[in-house]
Every structure is written in C-alpha cells, then in structure tokens.
Amino acid sequence: MENQEKLDEFQARIDAGEKIEPKDWMPERYRQQLIRMMSQHAHSEIVGMLPEGNWIERAPSLKRKLVLLAKVQDEAGHGLYLYSATETLGIDRSELVDQYLYGNAKYSSIFNYPTMTYADICAIGWLVDGAAIVNQTMLARSSYGPYSRANVRICKEESFHKKQGYEMLAKMASGTPEQQKMAQDAVNRWWWPSLMMFGPHDSDSPNSAELIKWQVKLKTNDELRQHFVDRMVMEAEAIDVTLPDPDLTYNEETGHWDFGEIPWDEFWNVVKGNGIMNRDRMKARRSAHENGEWVREAAVEYARKKKLREEKAS
Amino acid sequence: MSTATKELTKQEAFLTYLLRLADDRLILGQRNSEWCGHGPQLEEDLAIANISLDLIGHATALYEYAAEVEDEGHDEDHFAYFRDDREFTNLQLCELPKGDFGFTIARQFLFSAFSYFQYERLKEAQDEQFTGMVNKHLKEIKYHLRHSREWVLRLGDGTEESHNRIQESFDELWMYTDELFYMDEVDEWMIKEGLGVDSSEFKDEWKKLVEDTLTEATLTVPDWDQFMMSGSRKGIHTEHLGHMLAQMQFLRRSYPDAEWK
Amino acid sequence: MSDTNNKDNWPLWEVFTQPKSGKPHEHAGSLHAADEEMALQNARDTYARRNEGVSIWVVESKHITASTPEDMGPFFDPANDKPYRHPQFYSVPRAVKKRS
Numbered sequence: 001m002e003n004q005e006k007l008d009e010f011q012a013r014i015d016a017g018e019k020i021e022p023k024d025w026m027p028e029r030y031r032q033q034l035i036r037m038m039s040q041h042a043h044s045e046i047v048g049m050l051p052e053g054n055w056i057e058r059a060p061s062l063k064r065k066l067v068l069l070a071k072v073q074d075e076a077g078h079g080l081y082l083y084s085a086t087e088t089l090g091i092d093r094s095e096l097v098d099q100y101l102y103g104n105a106k107y108s109s110i111f112n113y114p115t116m117t118y119a120d121i122c123a124i125g126w127l128v129d130g131a132a133i134v135n136q137t138m139l140a141r142s143s144y145g146p147y148s149r150a151n152v153r154i155c156k157e158e159s160f161h162k163k164q165g166y167e168m169l170a171k172m173a174s175g176t177p178e179q180q181k182m183a184q185d186a187v188n189r190w191w192w193p194s195l196m197m198f199g200p201h202d203s204d205s206p207n208s209a210e211l212i213k214w215q216v217k218l219k220t221n222d223e224l225r226q227h228f229v230d231r232m233v234m235e236a237e238a239i240d241v242t243l244p245d246p247d248l249t250y251n252e253e254t255g256h257w258d259f260g261e262i263p264w265d266e267f268w269n270v271v272k273g274n275g276i277m278n279r280d281r282m283k284a285r286r287s288a289h290e291n292g293e294w295v296r297e298a299a300v301e302y303a304r305k306k307k308l309r310e311e312k313a314s
Numbered sequence: 315m316s317t318a319t320k321e322l323t324k325q326e327a328f329l330t331y332l333l334r335l336a337d338d339r340l341i342l343g344q345r346n347s348e349w350c351g352h353g354p355q356l357e358e359d360l361a362i363a364n365i366s367l368d369l370i371g372h373a374t375a376l377y378e379y380a381a382e383v384e385d386e387g388h389d390e391d392h393f394a395y396f397r398d399d400r401e402f403t404n405l406q407l408c409e410l411p412k413g414d415f416g417f418t419i420a421r422q423f424l425f426s427a428f429s430y431f432q433y434e435r436l437k438e439a440q441d442e443q444f445t446g447m448v449n450k451h452l453k454e455i456k457y458h459l460r461h462s463r464e465w466v467l468r469l470g471d472g473t474e475e476s477h478n479r480i481q482e483s484f485d486e487l488w489m490y491t492d493e494l495f496y497m498d499e500v501d502e503w504m505i506k507e508g509l510g511v512d513s514s515e516f517k518d519e520w521k522k523l524v525e526d527t528l529t530e531a532t533l534t535v536p537d538w539d540q541f542m543m544s545g546s547r548k549g550i551h552t553e554h555l556g557h558m559l560a561q562m563q564f565l566r567r568s569y570p571d572a573e574w575k
Numbered sequence: 576m577s578d579t580n581n582k583d584n585w586p587l588w589e590v591f592t593q594p595k596s597g598k599p600h601e602h603a604g605s606l607h608a609a610d611e612e613m614a615l616q617n618a619r620d621t622y623a624r625r626n627e628g629v630s631i632w633v634v635e636s637k638h639i640t641a642s643t644p645e646d647m648g649p650f651f652d653p654a655n656d657k658p659y660r661h662p663q664f665y666s667v668p669r670a671v672k673k674r675s
Binding site: 046049050053056057058059060061062063064065066069070072073076077079080083118171172175176178179284287288291292293294295296297298299301302305 | 340344347348350351352353354355356357358359360363364366367370371373374377390391394395414415416467468469471472473475476479558561562564565566569571572573574575
Binding site: 021023024025073074077080081084087092093094150153157293296297299300301302303306 | 582585607609610624
C-alpha cells in the first residue's frame, strides 16, 4: 500500500542519495516511469544501429570500417544492458520489444533522419553521441541502481564513439573541398535534431519535475541542452565547422551561449512518425524480429530436447 | 600475377598467398557485417558482429603484410579498395549473399573449420612476423568454429523448420567447398619455402569434422562427388562479388585523393 | 500484429566475470540464452568484448536466491557489534606493525 508514510520514507532515501535496488519498496509510479524511460532508452540504442549501420559496408577505409562496425555493435550491447536493467523491474524483454515493434513505445526521434553521406556518420559521432554522453553521464548517477550501473558501463564504452566521429569530422573539415562541403552539410543537417534530443523545453515537459524529484534525472532538459551547446560551440570552432544558427551569441551575463529557436514543429512531426526514415526503421526492426523467430524457436527446442536426453541418461 | 610463360618468383608467390588469405576474410567479413542491426536476437547480433570484426581485422593485418612483401608503397586499403573483381582471389563461398541466418551459419562453419586446420599448420611457417599474426588470429578462429558449430547443432536438431532450412543451406553450399582445397604453383612455392601448408594433408580431418557435426545435428551429409565449382583463386567469381565491391569501394574511389583513415 | 508466441523466448541468465586471475568473479550483467553453452558464448560476446575478463560464470537467473530488503536488519546489523571479527580490534607492537 502506498501510504504517505512509505512515500515519505522513500523520498527520504532518495534525498539522502541512496540507490534504490530492484527488491526495495518503490512507488508504483516510480516503477512505471522507470520502465517507460529505460525501455525507451534501450529501444533508441537498437534503432540507432540502423542509420549508422547504413554505412558499414561503404566505409571509406578498412580502419573506418572496423571503427564503425565496433561502434554499432556497442550500441547493440548498450541496448542489451538497458533491457536487462529494465527487466529488474519485473517486465520481460520480449514484452518491451513488443511494445515498440507493435505498440506505442517510443524511441529517440533522431534516428528517423537519414544518413545520406559518410560525413553524417562523423556528425552523428560528434553531435548525437556528444548529446547522448551528456545525458548518460547524468543518468550514471540516477537513483535506480541497475539503471545507474548500466549507464556507468555505457559511458565507459562510449567515450570512443564521440572521439572517432569528432576526429574524422575534423579530418574532413580540413580535407579536400568536397570533403569540407560534405562535413559542413552534415553538421547543418544534424545540429538542430541533436538539440532536440534533450526533449521539449522544461515548460512543455510533463515528466521532468517528477523524475527530478525522484532523482531519476538530476538535471532538466534545458539545463542539459545548454551544457551541450556551450561545449559544442567550442568544439566546432576548434575544427572549423560552422553551427547553422545565426543567433548563437555569447551571453556575458549568464556565461552561456544563447541560441536560436529550435524548430519544434519539425520535432513533433518526426515524433508523430513523419520523419523521412520512420517507416523504414520500424520495417527493418520488425523484419529482423520476425525473420529471427524460427532461429529463436530452434534454440529453445534444441535446449528442450537436450535436457530430455540428459534426464534420460541419468 | 603469375602466367604460364613467366616464372613465378618467391616474392610474387608469397604476395599472392597473403592476398588469397586476406580476400577470403575481407569478403566474408563484409558479408557478415550486413547482419549488424538485423540479427535474429540481440545477443546474436553482437556475436555475428564480433566474427565480422575479427575477419576484417585479420584481412587488414594480412593486407598490411602483403603491402610490405610487395614493396611498392601501397597500404592495406589499396588491396581492398583499388582492385577489381578479376583481381580478387577470395573463394566464391565467401562472396555468396548472406541468405538466412542458417545459410550464414552453415557457411561460417565450413569456412572456420577449414581455417582452423589451415592456421594450426601455418603456425609452423618459417616467418616470425607471419606466425605472430597466425597465432593471434587462430584464437579467434577457434571461437568462430565453436560458435558456428554449436549453431549448426541447434538449427539442425531444433525444429522441423530450422532443420529443413539449414539442410537446404548446406546442400546449396556444397558445390563451393572443393575450392577450399585448391592448390597451384603458388602453394607449391610456399610449401617448398616452409611458408605455406599442403591442404590435402588435412582434407580428411576437415571432412570428418564436418560429417560428424552434420550427423550430430541430424542432418544429411550432401554428396561429396557432385559437381564442384572452381576458379576463385584465378579471379573467377559469381556476379555477387562485383555488386559487393561496387558498394564497398564507391566512396573511396569517388574521392581517391582525400584522406579517409 | 503482436508477437504472442512464447516458444521463441529465451530465459534470463546472470553473468559473472573474473577481471584477472586471482580476483573474485563479479556480477557483470545479464542476458538471454536458450541454454548454458549459448549463455556462455553470449556472455563472452557481450561482457568481454574489451578483454574484461579471464573467466566467466553464467547461471540462470531463476536459480539465484537473494536476500530481501526486510532481511537487511536481521542479516547484517548483528555484525556491527562484533568488533572482534575485524583486525582493527587487536593491537600489535609498533615494530611488527611497520613491517606488515
């Protein structure tokens, strides 16, 4: 029963910086919010394999091919860690997967944009992974133990993801005229979507206050976004690419970079399923799942037969 | 390249030998990488990507060494990106489309089993730099063999559907297996120099491992005496290779003067 | 269409990896696998991609019995008043202390 006393006790644990573990008492709403948020994070890692996977076969050198394949593979691993962490809340992975393949569960909209040139792969590494790291570094201190631990592991592995993208983007930005053009074009297309990754403004984010109260998140969407912008302005300068926002100005008073209005109409449009690649992403994931069914069944059936044989033998 | 009229030098033979090994691994690694993001289960997605990474990694190391042996200032990418299909000497087995998961597993098993016996002997080669590589790669090959063999057992002795599917894959792949044991003057040179292996020495062992595995998996061993494909090592390929290379090489070749490493 | 078929669900396993020989195995995470061999292989591919271990244990999650939060008091508090179980409880001559 969720009486006030229990809720207060729970809040006191949170406020004292304690971690909540799977078997601990927790408000049902806390559990539900975690399931929603963590599984969304997991789905995003998995769908996120597709736009980058699009360039594995075409990577322009053996080194870049290995780097990209290793990175996309890591994303599968990260999805796996996050699904496992979510499963500690009493829900099976197959149910979670079902919810996004055939239900209403969401994943990050950024992955519904197309990777048209190889420079997009570099821009994703720099901007999209850059944004993800800001977010995940915070989540590594989240109040739910398994989620926090999954993010610690993810952050450790992901440090190379951003670096490889930034490194190659820098090479392209100082490369041949064609490479420079490709690099700038990719930054132009990925800049605004990467800002949208932090979610709507705090004033339009219904879940934010509650998640912060429970220390699932430690900072608001706008705080994280500002942190990201400040950093990226500096990094863009260092490699000579231009961020496509004429309103970017340093604000002496706040010590932060002010930026222009984010195109929210586009954001909501993509969330609603109208991004260029929404339908293809879902189609690809569903077909992987459905084409894999006979394989998963075979493994289950083999295990059953093997057990029977072993029982007979003993 | 060797011709009937020109005497093959040791350097040419060693270069060709290394390229054959490397091409097999690059082409199969590239094929397997198509699974990334599309595997039958998350855990298996990671596993196939690992095998793919290993194979492309092995190819890269072999191309690097080939560039040294060739001594014309090329790098590893030269061999992967700037040769055409007639110059690629990979087995046709490696270039065939990925098919379903059963096909990918059946091919990986046949190839890894061969690589295992081959590398076990290459360990003895009279070239430290080469054997250093071989020893390192052999550890990974053993794992590929274990992983693919276990899956052959599961699919063969799993459900009726999985049994039929992987049986069909083995039937389809069979005519590409004889080429694994193809040998010519390149191999003769290498064997003489203590750098290469005589694959006929382990053909029976390989066959036994394959037959035992298929039998344990309740599968029928296809007919060894059926018509067998040939020509890979002389640059004769299916049409699939050209399309794969077009995709793999297009960006690098579109901007050959750009830095892409 | 929803996937209601349960014949293709693999059970959950817990993975423990030993970072170095001589060190104890630590919980690394979990994964799904149909049987022991695949659990071991999947653990290798998932939790040891970066040479994180020299040895792996896997156990099906359902075989783990864990203490509950309610056990916390009776299980762990009593040890708090048994200082004689800890080495700091004992005094050692200075000269010996320095050497250890």
